[in-house]
Amino acid sequence: MAEPATDFTLDTAQVLAEEEHGASIVGRSPWYLAWRRLRRNYIAFIALFVFVVIAVACSLAPIYAHHIAHTAPNATHTEDIVNGKQVLSAPVIGTDAQGNVVVEKAGGVLGPTWWHAHGRFVLGADGLGRDVAVRLLYGGLNSLKIGIGSALICVMVAVLLALLAGFYGGWVDWIITRSFDLIWAFPVLLLAIALGSALSINGFHHFGISISPHSLWIPTLVISYVYVPYVGRPLRGQILSLREKEFIEAAIGQGASPLRIMFSDLLPNVASTALVFFTLIIANNILTEAGLSFLGAGVQPPNPSWGTVIQEGQERIISAPWLTLAPGIAIVLTVLSLNIFGDGLRDALDPRAKVRVEH
Amino acid sequence: MRSRQGLIRLLSVLALMAGLALMTAAYAVSANRPQSSVAHTKSVGTFRAVIDTIDYLDTSQAYTAQSLWALWTVYETLVTYRHVAGAAGYQVVPGLASLPKISRGGKVYTLTLRKGLKYSNGKPIRAADFKCTMKRDFLTASPGVGFYDTIVGAKKFETSLKGDIGGIKTKGRTIKITLTSPRGDFLTILAEPFAALVPCGTANQDLSANPPPASGPYKIGPNPDKNRGFSLVRNKYFKPTKYIPRGTPNRVDVTIVGDADAAVQRVISGQADYTNAAIPPERIGTVSNRGQLRLRKSANTYYFWMNTRVYPFNKLKVRQAVNMAIDRSALVKAVWGGLGVTTENILPPTYPSYRKLTLYKRNVAKARQLINQAGAKGADVTVWGRQVSDSQQSTTLYASYLSAIGLKTTLKFLPRSTYYTTIGNSDTKAQTGWARWLEDYPHPLDWFDVLLNGRNIVHENNNNFAYYSNAKTNRLIDGLKKPPALTPAVNKRWANVEKLIMQQAPWAPWSNRTFPEFFSKNMGCISIQRLYGIDFMKVCRK
Numbered sequence: 001m002a003e004p005a006t007d008f009t010l011d012t013a014q015v016l017a018e019e020e021h022g023a024s025i026v027g028r029s030p031w032y033l034a035w036r037r038l039r040r041n042y043i044a045f046i047a048l049f050v051f052v053v054i055a056v057a058c059s060l061a062p063i064y065a066h067h068i069a070h071t072a073p074n075a076t077h078t079e080d081i082v083n084g085k086q087v088l089s090a091p092v093i094g095t096d097a098q099g100n101v102v103v104e105k106a107g108g109v110l111g112p113t114w115w116h117a118h119g120r121f122v123l124g125a126d127g128l129g130r131d132v133a134v135r136l137l138y139g140g141l142n143s144l145k146i147g148i149g150s151a152l153i154c155v156m157v158a159v160l161l162a163l164l165a166g167f168y169g170g171w172v173d174w175i176i177t178r179s180f181d182l183i184w185a186f187p188v189l190l191l192a193i194a195l196g197s198a199l200s201i202n203g204f205h206h207f208g209i210s211i212s213p214h215s216l217w218i219p220t221l222v223i224s225y226v227y228v229p230y231v232g233r234p235l236r237g238q239i240l241s242l243r244e245k246e247f248i249e250a251a252i253g254q255g256a257s258p259l260r261i262m263f264s265d266l267l268p269n270v271a272s273t274a275l276v277f278f279t280l281i282i283a284n285n286i287l288t289e290a291g292l293s294f295l296g297a298g299v300q301p302p303n304p305s306w307g308t309v310i311q312e313g314q315e316r317i318i319s320a321p322w323l324t325l326a327p328g329i330a331i332v333l334t335v336l337s338l339n340i341f342g343d344g345l346r347d348a349l350d351p352r353a354k355v356r357v358e359h
Numbered sequence: 360m361r362s363r364q365g366l367i368r369l370l371s372v373l374a375l376m377a378g379l380a381l382m383t384a385a386y387a388v389s390a391n392r393p394q395s396s397v398a399h400t401k402s403v404g405t406f407r408a409v410i411d412t413i414d415y416l417d418t419s420q421a422y423t424a425q426s427l428w429a430l431w432t433v434y435e436t437l438v439t440y441r442h443v444a445g446a447a448g449y450q451v452v453p454g455l456a457s458l459p460k461i462s463r464g465g466k467v468y469t470l471t472l473r474k475g476l477k478y479s480n481g482k483p484i485r486a487a488d489f490k491c492t493m494k495r496d497f498l499t500a501s502p503g504v505g506f507y508d509t510i511v512g513a514k515k516f517e518t519s520l521k522g523d524i525g526g527i528k529t530k531g532r533t534i535k536i537t538l539t540s541p542r543g544d545f546l547t548i549l550a551e552p553f554a555a556l557v558p559c560g561t562a563n564q565d566l567s568a569n570p571p572p573a574s575g576p577y578k579i580g581p582n583p584d585k586n587r588g589f590s591l592v593r594n595k596y597f598k599p600t601k602y603i604p605r606g607t608p609n610r611v612d613v614t615i616v617g618d619a620d621a622a623v624q625r626v627i628s629g630q631a632d633y634t635n636a637a638i639p640p641e642r643i644g645t646v647s648n649r650g651q652l653r654l655r656k657s658a659n660t661y662y663f664w665m666n667t668r669v670y671p672f673n674k675l676k677v678r679q680a681v682n683m684a685i686d687r688s689a690l691v692k693a694v695w696g697g698l699g700v701t702t703e704n705i706l707p708p709t710y711p712s713y714r715k716l717t718l719y720k721r722n723v724a725k726a727r728q729l730i731n732q733a734g735a736k737g738a739d740v741t742v743w744g745r746q747v748s749d750s751q752q753s754t755t756l757y758a759s760y761l762s763a764i765g766l767k768t769t770l771k772f773l774p775r776s777t778y779y780t781t782i783g784n785s786d787t788k789a790q791t792g793w794a795r796w797l798e799d800y801p802h803p804l805d806w807f808d809v810l811l812n813g814r815n816i817v818h819e820n821n822n823n824f825a826y827y828s829n830a831k832t833n834r835l836i837d838g839l840k841k842p843p844a845l846t847p848a849v850n851k852r853w854a855n856v857e858k859l860i861m862q863q864a865p866w867a868p869w870s871n872r873t874f875p876e877f878f879s880k881n882m883g884c885i886s887i888q889r890l891y892g893i894d895f896m897k898v899c900r901k
Binding site: 074075076078079088089090091092093095098099100101102103106107108127128129201213214296300301302315316318319320 | 639640641642643644645647651652653654686689691692693696697698746748751752755756758759762769770771772773875885
């Protein structure tokens with residue numbers, strides 16, 4: 001009796017061919033096979049869909065701000081009246097006979113209007129009269145830029161260093177791994193805060209490079225720098241083991257240059273791992289960016305990011321909880337969707353696990 | 360016999376009536392006694408305070424309201440302020456010495472130390488200690504040295520850090536201070552904690568961890584930590600006077616808690632009796648029901664300075680435009696939930712020389728016009744602020760107002776510890792930013808001479824952030840240093856100086872803040888000293 005076609009093996013291919021009435025067996029690339037595995041993972045696709053929706057919504061922030069909310073992310077409207085309510089109202093304070101303060105009328109910020117104000121203040125206003133929904137979208141745009149950008153830089157640098165360390169070994173490997181250790185010795189968040197705080201004051205103006213303190217490059221580069229060892233070390237280990245394989249020896253024996261071996265033989269074998277790392281570390285970096293911005297060491301005010309929006313709303317967490325809930329939920333959804341998709345991608349791309357199961 | 364019995368009977372009745380009358384009188388007195396009287400209040404014992412920050416516990420270095428709030432009761436000055444609420448609290452009264460005899464046209468101050476004074480270590484307080492204290496201030500680069508550089512020989516000592524300050528002479532219990540020129544505010548300067556006596560031989564370094572012996576009603580307890588907390592205990596060698604009471608608490612425990620919510624929660628939960636935490640505006644309502652919330656109007660002004668030496672604020676029209684563009688009431692509402700009053704003045708309303716100015720009515724359209732006329736549209740402006748919540752909020756709003764009138768703004772926030780030194784360094788060329796001033800002593804010179812006299816601009820640690828220098832107002836300020844008292848005529852002259860300066864608009868003042876002070880429900884006898892805040896020496900428990 002034919003085995004059920006659950007896992008991909010040579011036997012399965014045979015069975016499939018028989019089922020297809022004698023159709024010829026066509027070889028499939030590992031990427032295609034991975035894609036087939038992935039597309040069966042509906043949860044991963046839902047997660048990807050959620051992330052894409054968030055990313056598209058954030059990228060449409062300028063259109064939303066201009067055409068729907070009719071404001072800018074940093075524009076303040078403290079004295080505006082919306083639906084008969086003041087955007088920012090102060091409490092009315094009196095004193096009793098003993099001289100103690102008595103609040104006769106509580107103040108506060110405008111709550112969510114939920115489209116009842118023609119697109120203005122859909123999610124309410126913050127403490128400076130700014131539109132929360134607009135800042136949420138612009139903040140998401142900045143957070144995603146930093147998250148994706150730093151992940152890209154981190155993985156590219158980590159792959160490059162891992163290739164060099166793994167292929168050459170010896171003193172090259174020693175220098176690179178000791179550098180990883182040096183960065184790894186610091187608690188990653190504290191290191192990021194220290195670097196972010198220092199660079200956010202005066203920027204970076206060395207070695208012919210000039211980056212203003214308000215530039216998003218500062219948090220992007222800081223975050224990518226601190227996470228390089230976390231990606232580089234596992235990749236280096238993988239490359240070290242691949243380096244001993246026969247096909248590498250054969251390539252060396254054939255006289256292939258180190259660059260060719262690294263990029264044509266080694267890199268494709270770690271590409272799937274790097275891709276999984278890339279996806280997972282975007283989520284990690286978005287969280288780190290939110291933390292840094294919350295602490296004042298990431299995106300600098302008045303520029304919004306999800307972290308700064310939370311920080312600005314924390315003082316009003318009791319009277320206006322939506323100021324912190326909205327960006328918090330956005331971060332949760334983004335990070336969760338990326339993690340779920342990353343897990344699905346790893347399950348689809350990781351042939352080693354399947355081989356191990358076979359044996 | 361019968362008459363003798365009658366006499367005894369009569370005397371008995373009279374005695375009974377007298378006794379009844381006395382009891383009735385005693386009852387009437389106690390019934391009419393105010394609630395804070397001893398008969399209706401409990402002993403304070405330990406007064407537990409939660410404060411947001413302390414910079415130093417050394418009078419030569421301490422320069423924040425919170426530090427001085429504590430140190431005022433520990434280190435006495437030659438003259439001091441009354442421990443009363445209201446305007447009377449500004450009156451200078453004898454401290455360790457008598458009020459001075461002022462002679463030679465206001466240049467010579469002669470004071471006499473009270474007899475039998477001792478430090479908390481039992482050693483006598485000597486007149487010579489005043490000179491040692493002044494020299495120590497210069498040797499430790501105290502932030503207050505600028506107040507005393509009119510003493511003869513002080514400037515020379517400040518430069519060389521060697522030798523003597525010839526303008527201070529002591530003999531027995533007499534202290535004679537000679538100034539280079541008269542200063543109408545010198546009496547109030549003598550009451551500054553920088554001039555609080557410490558013994559000769561006190562180390563010339565920050566002694567916050569091991570404070571010098573006290574001369575006031577309290578001394579600092581063992582192992583103080585300015586970052587975590589300290590205690591004040593009674594100084595057994597202190598003798599109360601008419602103006603300096605003994606203090607009702609036996610002990611004051613001060614805990615440093617930076618987070619306002621945590622500080623307030625401690626008071627609500629009964630772990631503390633008082634906090635000066637900056638309660639977030641929307642929590643005022645909930646907090647006020649769970650304790651006693653008082654509002655303290657201290658003499659302060661919050662303002663945005665504009666560097667008159669740097670483009671575009673070197674143009675008068677730009678500075679005037681900024682004053683017209685900012686929405687002062689919105690700032691007060693957004694930053695402090697309405698706990699403050701708007702202002703266009705430099706001086707706060709607590710000053711007798713205050714005359715309300717209304718030079719710049721809000722008009723954004725006109726402000727834009729002025730910017731265009733000045734040719735400053737699109738000018739790049741960096742707006743500086745401190746990394747503290749209220750400064751960040753107000754600076755962000757301020758930048759939005761500048762953007763609205765056509766300036767291109769970038770915000771720059773610095774940590775609290777480096778902000779003033781950075782903007783006060785002329786090399787920074789900071790264009791505009793946030794600042795505030797809380798009075799050091801109740802005299803207009805503390806404002807105009809320190810913050811707006813062009814002759815006092817220095818390269819580092821400058822306080823005139825606007826780098827404002829106008830020959831006419833400089834001359835007027837210098838001229839007003841001489842009058843010894845703030846008479847109505849002198850106050851009118853100060854008001855004129857203020858108007859002239861604000862017409863040049865080096866600042867955009869926006870508010871005089873009101874500070875919330877939160878007490879637990881069982882605290883009574885709450886008294887707010889105008890200069891030093893809550894006077895814990897008078898508190899009691901209900």
